[in-house]
Amino acid sequence: MNWLMLILGAGIGAPLRYLVDRAIRSRHETGFPWGTLTVNLVACTILGLLTGATIPTNLQHLIGPGLCGALSTYSTFSYETLQLARTGSQILAVANAVISVLAGLGAALLGQALANAFLN
Template identity: 60%
Template sequence: MNWLLVIAGAMVGAPLRYLTDRAVQSRHDTVFPWGTFTVNVVGCLVLGVLTGAVTAGTASSEIQLLLGTGLCGALTTYSTLSYETLRLAEEGARFFAAANAVAGIVAGLGAAFTGAAVAQAMWA
């Protein structure tokens, strides 16, 4: 039964990732992959809040499977971050490649920590 929760979350997360990526990227005339950056940071924030809620006992393991593993797992994409960084470097946009790698990881971790802190403030 748990796998159905993961599938249900992923069925929402995957198209949400694609649509958000396209919507964000279409608004920026730059080689920097703002769409992927956005979905990764938002997903990390949601996962941080969710983890804090589960730790505080206000969210169940089923919600964690649905939203954390399913939705956030399909929404965020480390592989695309890696691919886009490599593509930028190969195309000679080395500054953007370095900025994508560093900013993606730092912002993602920051969003996860912020989400967990917000959850702890709300439910602890």
Template identity: 60%
Template sequence: MNWLLVALGAMVGAPLRYLTDRAVQSRHDSLFPWGTFVVNLVGCLVLGLITGSSTDPHLRLLLGTGLCGGLTTYSTFSYETLRLTETGAGLYAAANAVASVALGLGAAFAGVSIAQAGWA
């Protein structure tokens, strides 16, 4: 049963990632991968909220592992950072790497803090 919850969450998360990425990126005329950056930060925040709350373990599988796992994308982040480096946009690549890790951790910590303050 657990695998089904993960699969259902991922079935929503993956298309949501694609659609959000396209919508965000279409609004920016920049080499910086804003779409991937945004979905990863949102996923970190949501996962922090889920893990910081006292939600049901099945809900954690559905939303945490499934939805957030399908929404966020470390592989695309890595690929886009590599492509920026290869095309001579080293400053964008460095900014993407540093900001994604720092702000992603910050978003996760913020989500946990918000959840604990609101659902404690």
């Protein structure tokens, strides 16, 4: 049953990632990959909440590796960072890498703190 929950979560997370990225790109026509950063930070926050909350195993599989695994994207983050560097935007490439890692860790810690404060 866990694998079914994972598939269901991924079926929601992957299209959601695409739609969020497209919506953000249509509003921000800069070279910075705001859409990818957004979905990755949302996934980090949700995973932080998940680690701090006590929920059933099936729901953990639905939300964790299912939804968040498909919503977040390390490969796109890597590709976009390399593209920034290759096209002469080294400062944006470094900023994307640093912001993504630090903000991702911060989002996960925030999510965990919120879960500990409100869900347990």
